Amino acid sequence: MTSIEHLNPIKAPKEIVYQALISQEGLGKVWTPKLSVRPEVGAINEFDFDEGYITKMKVLELSENERVLWECVDSDEEWIGTKISFELIEKDGITDVVLKHYDWRELTDFYRFCNYHWAMFLKRLKDYCEGK
Template identity: 45%
Template sequence: MNADIRINVVIKATPEKVYKAVTTQEGIESWWCKHTTAKPEVEFVNIFIFGKFRNEMEVTKLVPNKRVEWKCINSIEEWIGTVISFDMEEKEGTTLLRFAQSGWRAATDTFAGCTYDWALFMKSLKSFCETGTGTPS
């Protein structure tokens, strides 16, 4: 059984602004992880450090202002092989962001905790894009 985390959020900002927030080091550090090494380049390995946890995500797809996709290549066991994606769609002056972390092997307690954490980070991303201030870890 595979499980996917999915969160949709409407952001009062352009897809271009949301795309920059999820692809650039400066953007990601502003809403998700303060200790980030990231580039908006396919095959680049983004590194996110949360205390003693190190996440490495290979950038696998970039469609400007539309889709960003990362594959987890190094992290906690349950994250390895999962795919994190951000799909952006312009809707009446806002952006509908469809976030997913797909390919979990099972809906475990870690999966449940990450669902909650991702929801908080999507709120942080929305705040960052709308007001310039997010709440990164």
């Protein structure tokens, strides 16, 4: 199994970053505006990227201001069963976001495509949380 990992420093308190990652407003600004999100463990969050299917993420963990963990339960075949975590580490007013998208079955062109797009997601998250 392989994984995607990124580290992105954001000049904002981890409380702001955490809210962006669990809220309809935040995820709507940084991922897709077509979504249905509930910030509770067990919820199935839905994201529509206009690709002919809805990506569904089950919320496995919400450790307030520390960590968010999802499991993909429906999406592109390569995503189903993968997990996505966001770990937040704050020091001196900077919050490091460690994104991990893991349990990929193999390294494919779609994996490479997603790796790039996770970096773009983190750039939008940074801009949103820093008020840009």
